[in-house]
Amino acid sequence: MATPTPVRHAWRALTGLLVITAVLFGINALGVYVFGKSSWTPELALDLQGGTQIVLQAKSPDGAAPTAEQLDQAAAIIRQRVDASGVGEADITTQSGNQIVVQIPGQADDETRNRIESAAQMQLRAVLATTAASTSFIGEDGNSTPYPTPDPTMNSTPTATPTDGSDPRWITEELYARFLSYDCTDEAGDPANEPADQPVIACDPTNTAKYLLGPVELDGSSITDASSGMNTQNGQWIVNVAFDAEGAEVFGKVSQRLYAFTQAGATPRNQFAFVLDGVVISAPTMNAVILDGKPQISGSFDQDSAKVLADQLKFGALPLSFEIVSDNAISATLGSQQLQIGLIAGLIGLALVALYSLIVYGALGFVIIASLGVMAVLTYITLCILAWRMGFRLSLAGVAGLIVTIGFTADSFIVYFERIRDELRDGKSITGAVEDGWGRAKRTIYISKSINILAAVVLYILADATVKGFAFTLGLTTLIDILIFILFTHPVMQLLARTRFFGGGHPLSGLDPQALGAVYRGRAQFRAPVDAGTAKSAAARRAGRSRGEAERRQTIAERKQAELAAASPASAKHRTDAGATTEGDD
Secondary structure: OOOOHHHHHHHHHHHHHHHHHHHHHHHHHHHHHHOOOOOOOOOEOHHHHOEEEEEEEEEOOOOOOOOHHHHHHHHHHHHHHHHOOOOOOOEEEEEOOOEEEEEEEOOOOHHHHHHHHOOOOEEEEEEEEEEEOOOEEEOOOOOEEEOOOOOOOOOOOOOOOOOOOOOHHHOOHHHHHHHHOOOOOOOOOOOOOOOOOOOEEEEOOOOOEEEEEEEEEEEHHHEEEEEEEEOOOOOOEEEEEEEOHHHHHHHHHHHHHHHHHHHHOOOOOOEEEEEEOOEEEEOOEOOOOOOOOOOEEEOOOOHHHHHHHHHHHHOOOOOOEEEEEEEEEEOOOOHHHHHHHHHHHHHHHHHHHHHHHHHHHOOHHHHHHHHHHHHHHHHHHHHHHHHHHOOOOEOHHHHHHHHHHHHHHHHHHHHHHHHHHHHHHOOOOHHHHHHHHHHHHHHHHHHHHHHHHHHHHHHHHHOOHHHHHHHHHHHHHHHHHHHHHHHHHHHHHHHHOOOHHHHOOOOOOOOOOOOOOOOOOOOOOOOOOOOHHHHHHHHHHHHHHHHHHHHHHOOHHHHHHHHHHHHHHHHHHHHHHHHHHHHHHO
16 A cells, blocks of 8 residues: 555655754764854853953054943944954943954954954055065175165155155165065054054064055045955856945055056055055055945955955954953853743743643643754754854853744744644544644644744844844744744644544544544544434533534624624514514504
8 A cells, every 4th residue: 555645745754853953963063063153052052151351452553542432433343353254242342432342252263353452443555665674684604694774874855855665765765674674573563642643564364474564545534345255267266345435536546556656567666555444454466447436455365364365455444453452251240040940941941831732732831842842952953063163152131042943943833733623523534633723723723933033133133232142042943933833843733643543533633533522533443323312312412512612713803793693582582472462463
């Protein structure tokens, strides 16, 4: 005998769910054992785990105290930098009128520290000269000879007024001597005190090259956007930059000047440098005239380095420079006690849902418990993967989102099982009731879940970082809930409906047709013959139960309509009797 189609579909769905679960565990296993960056436990946020506190002292270019607006803007940009890799649950505040306090969950890695510590002005300067970061040269005798330090008698003023940022007349005798003897490891520049209208000396982040740069021609406030991507033609990673209208006009003129140097082979004067916090983070060559304000930076990028540069350019328009005042480890503000209380609350909610399910739905309650168990496993492993790939950390707000989802999931079970019971009351078989009930219930479930997801998305977009964790876990678990219903709950019901216990309508199954007031008693079950008196009495009892069940299922409007209908015949009979009496009197 061939296996029924619903049974085949059920086994395929369960197999698909098993494959998805295995893939998720496999991905996390790669992160743990191959890449060494994942874990078998979700990462906790600042309020549950503690972390690192970095206090930054702000300095304005003119040495004056920063305004509240400048400090708030700087804090917002630093928050964007920290959150650029995902939901980090970082806490960033201002204090004392000139400080920004950054609190990061867990131990801050080098990349995150660089994002924070590079919070300074972004400047675009033309390259006048470049060389290896060395303070010595090889003499004629073959020995290494240090470059001489600038002599006070050397000329430090240009012999003629430079005409643009690439004019070599900026390079005076004293400046070039200082450039050659400049030690990148000992002489870090102070971007707050570097004049924008004068040339400066700067090094790359690895201190392997040093640059002599012309005056500032654009600053970071002209950059409206920056993003990383892959060049579809050659498969190389690139960084796309976009300037505002004023910046596009200035950059267009700069590109015309520098591209002329490229055509003439005049290197390195065909380069321009992005300078962040006194460090040259990129010094690309101008390979075309760019008049639309949307240049592309290419080079030896990989995905991570391209994204880091894009973030630095996009969020580098800070009007202030910063000095790190302190860098300390901090304890959890809520700690393990609050996490334990949250987990206990979740277990209590889960236990109440399980108890309610068993009381109301009998053995069907075990289907609810099993579905919640599978959902918990998928949610857990997904959180582990997201902690690795997105930097997601579970906060107390996120735990609240997980607890709330238990109630939302229970609502879906109630809708589904009550639809099945409705079909049984209409006289359908249990297997037919499962299929037809699913067809009616899934529309309601999809609509309710879509509303939950919409609410989570809106909350995630509009709320601050402390609430984003709640919105994120709410949306994530809602999606997993839909997956569980399609690939686990309904397939399991399709299989159980064909067992003797559930398909036969056992009183403890939760699908007993007689208890539900249905005509159908179960698969291959018929009423036994009875005598007329017993049949009449049984029929009266069944009719009473059916009326009672129907009355309990009526809405308020239906009850009022029934009361009016019952009152109308009595009124009509009263009027008829009165008319008959009048005729008799006549």
